[in-house]
Amino acid sequence: MADRLPLLVFPRARAIEPPQGGGFPSGKPHLPRHETQADRLRRQLTELEEGFERYKASVSSAVSGLEPETVLVIEIAGSVEDFKQAIDATEGLEWLGEWDVEDIEPNDDFYEPPKIGVAFFKKRIDQVDEDQSRRIRDLFQEQEFIDKDGRLVIDDLEGLVLPDDLERFREDINKAVYGARQKLLAGKLFVSMGNQQGINELLGLWQIWERGNPLPQGKTKWRDVFAQTLHIRRWGIEETLYETGMIDRWRDLVDPVNPDQEIHCQIELF
Numbered sequence: 001m002a003d004r005l006p007l008l009v010f011p012r013a014r015a016i017e018p019p020q021g022g023g024f025p026s027g028k029p030h031l032p033r034h035e036t037q038a039d040r041l042r043r044q045l046t047e048l049e050e051g052f053e054r055y056k057a058s059v060s061s062a063v064s065g066l067e068p069e070t071v072l073v074i075e076i077a078g079s080v081e082d083f084k085q086a087i088d089a090t091e092g093l094e095w096l097g098e099w100d101v102e103d104i105e106p107n108d109d110f111y112e113p114p115k116i117g118v119a120f121f122k123k124r125i126d127q128v129d130e131d132q133s134r135r136i137r138d139l140f141q142e143q144e145f146i147d148k149d150g151r152l153v154i155d156d157l158e159g160l161v162l163p164d165d166l167e168r169f170r171e172d173i174n175k176a177v178y179g180a181r182q183k184l185l186a187g188k189l190f191v192s193m194g195n196q197q198g199i200n201e202l203l204g205l206w207q208i209w210e211r212g213n214p215l216p217q218g219k220t221k222w223r224d225v226f227a228q229t230l231h232i233r234r235w236g237i238e239e240t241l242y243e244t245g246m247i248d249r250w251r252d253l254v255d256p257v258n259p260d261q262e263i264h265c266q267i268e269l270f
Contacts, residue, residue, distance in 0.1 A: 028078055029077045029078045029110055029111060029112050029113070029185055029228075030109075030110065030111050030112070030113050030152075030155065030181075031077070031109070031110065031227055031228060032109035032110070034212065034227075036109060037109075037226070037227060037229075038210045040109075040229075041206065041210075041226060041229060041232065042210070044229075044231065044232050044233065045202075045203060045206055045232065047233070048072075048199075048232060048233060048234060049199065049203065051233075051234055052068075052070055052196075052199055052234065055068060055070060055234070056068040056196070067195055067196070068195065068196070069193055069194065069195045070193075070194055070195075070199075070234045070235070071096065071191060071192070071193055071194075071234065071235035072093070072191070072192050072193070072194045072198075072202075072232070072233075072234065072235070073189065073190070073191055073231070073232070073233050073234070073235050074189070074190040074191075074192075074225060074229060074231075074232045075101065075104075075187060075188070075189050075190075075229070075230045075231045075232075076187050076188050076190070076225060076228040076229050076230060077104060077110045077185050077187045077228050077230055078185075078186070078187060078188075078228050079186075079187070079188050080188065080221055080224045080225055080228065082221065083098070083188075083190060083221050083225060084098075085218070085221070086218070086219050086220075086221035086222055086225075087190075087192050089218040089219055090198065090201050090202070090205070090219060090222075091197055091198065091201055092194055092195050092196070092197030092198025092199070092200070092201050093192045093193070093194045093198040093201065093202070094192055094193040094194070094198075095192055096191040096192050096193055097190075097191050098188055098189060098190050098191065099188070099189045099191075100186065100187075100188065100189075101186065101187040101188060101189050102184065102186050103184050104184060104185035104186070104187050104230065105184065105185075106181060106182055106183065106184070106185055110185060110230065111181040111182075111183075111185065112181070112183050112185055113151045113152040113153065113155075113181070114151075114152050114177065114180035114181055114183075115149065115150045115151055115152075116137055116140055116146050116150050116151075116152060116177070116180075117137065117150055118130075118133060118134045118137050119133055120133060120137060120176070120180075121133040121136050121137070121169075121172075121173065121176055124172075124175075124176035124179065124180075125169060125172045125173070125176055127169070127172075128169060128172075132166065132169075135166065136162075136166060136169070136173060137150075139160070139161070139162065139166075140160070143159075143160060143161060145157065145160060152177065152181075155177075155181070157173065157174055157177060160173075187228075187230065190225075191235070205219060205222045205226075206222075206226060209222065209223055209226045
């Protein structure tokens with residue numbers, strides 16, 4: 001019937017090149033220290049490895065001789081230019097694509113460093129006038145809490161020395177700076193296909209980075225990716241169900257359930 005969907009639709013294969021953008025528009029985000037990031041990624045990569053082993057065992061027992069593959073998702077804060085070349089140079093990994101992410105919630109490790117200008121504190125603290133705001137900014141600069149462009153480089157303000165007439169604003173200054181760090185971050189979502197060799201290569205590169213050693217030629221982009229990674233995981237429920245709105249759509253279709261109604265759907269294959 002004309003109003004019924006075919007069982008399977010296979011579109012014509014085509015290569016999708018990464019977009020030629022202008023990079024991360026608002027500057028490099030604040031990143032956690034190497035030790036902190038290593039601890040974060042260690043847990044995620046252990047879960048990735050164990051999950052792939054479980055998946056491989058389930059698939060191998062069902063289909064003899066099949067080499068299991070999985071889709072790898074890496075979400076980073078900021079951007080890494082030309083990461084596709086690093087994927088292509090890594091045996092066992094195949095580039096699928098990348099997407100911009102615009103709504104990453106900041107935290108103490110990942111945030112956009114606020115730019116502190118002469119009017120920064122006047123706009124955020126009611127009792128501070130223009131002259132006081134300029135003086136506070138100058139103190140941030142003299143004590144190297146901000147760089148030459150005004151970007152915050154030291155987020156712990158406990159060591160900030162204030163003169164007696166500005167000391168009363170210390171708590172308000174802390175709140176103003178912390179509040180300015182709550183802006184949503186932009187980032188990237190990288191997606192690639194990987195087999196056992198690709199997972200092993202990834203873990204090997206990670207171990208090199210974790211020890212603080214230089215990465216092999218052609219794979220140095222992984223250094224930036226590991227430093228900026230928010231989440232690394234297998235493609236799963238987050239992408240296929242929750243982020244697409246499929247759960248809500250299914251609820252609309254089956255609640256209440258009409259056992260005589262045919263429900264058409266489509267599936268996605270990699």
